Amino acid sequence: MSEKLQSVKNSLKRPRKKSRLPLIVGASITLVMVIIGVISMFWIPQDVNVSDPSIRMLPIGTPHHLFGTDFLGRDVTSMLMTGVRTSVIIGASAAFLSLFIGTLFGMLAASISKLDEPIMRTADIFMAMPGIIFALVLASTIGAGYVTTIFALTSFFTPAFVRVTRASSMRVLSEDYISVARLYGRSRLFITIRHVLPNVSSILIVQFTIYFAAGVLSEAGLSFLGVGINRPSVSLGMMLHEAVEQIGITDPLGVWPGLGIVILVIGLNLLGDGLRDYFDPRFSQRVR
Secondary structure (H helix, E strand, O other): OHHHHHHHHHHHOOOOOOOOHHHHHHHHHHHHHHHHHHHHHHOOOOOOOOOOHHHOOOOOOEOOEOOOEOOOOOEHHHHHHHHHHHHHHHHHHHHHHHHHHHHHHHHHHHHOHHHHHHHHHHHHHHHHOOHHHHHHHHHHHHOOOHHHHHHHHHHHHHHHHHHHHHHHHHHHHOOHHHHHHHHOOOOHHHHHHHHHHHHHHHHHHHHHHHHHHHHHHHHHHHHHHOOOOOOOOOOHHHHHHHHHHOOOOOHHHHHHHHHHHHHHHHHHHHHHHHHHHHHOHHHHHHOO
16 A cells, blocks of 8 residues: 555656756857857958968967968968858758748648648658759859858758648647637637647747757858858858868868867757757656
């Protein structure tokens, strides 16, 4: 009897709160990187496209050149700050556009049965297309740059948002209170805005952080291959590309942009994990 009583007490215990450390650390890292990007819009130590052969390959810690200079005498600190800004802008833009378009079409597919099949089959077609090949075709057709990279990443990410939004919206639309709202004569638009969107927003916010990080990595990969960001703009992936071209001569130069990518992606992933646990504490209980 006492064992049964103890088991009942244990079942009634409130679940242990999971630490919010990942959320705090992830938000802090992301905020710092965003601040660096914002600062670089108004101030950098030196123009990233100004070369000075007389100061080429200066070591780390040189006065006025904290991270030294590269093989052309360009300030590495300035390029890192500008590269972080580029990564943040492209990653956030691609994730936001994918969120907006994917949410719109996902909710249309869930709400209007006639549109469900065409929208989902179109999403399947885009998901079947290799992202790198699509970006290469775009770059060769209209040229590499900000717009091309953002458009390629948005096309690649949007189908995932469509699928997630549709699945989450259909779950909400199957609830009893939605049936009651329909009986009261509420319009489809009212139900979507008043009931569906608030209930799927937490999932979409977490999805946004995941694809923000994916956008940063994808931009770095495309720029590394030469089909992303090119001079006179600067990105962390392009810095890696230039460092590889000089490998054996300027080996340490590839470390800093690589480290910047890793830090930013880790920060965004921690932020996404923290937000997921914050919005849905049951998840942390399920994975234990």
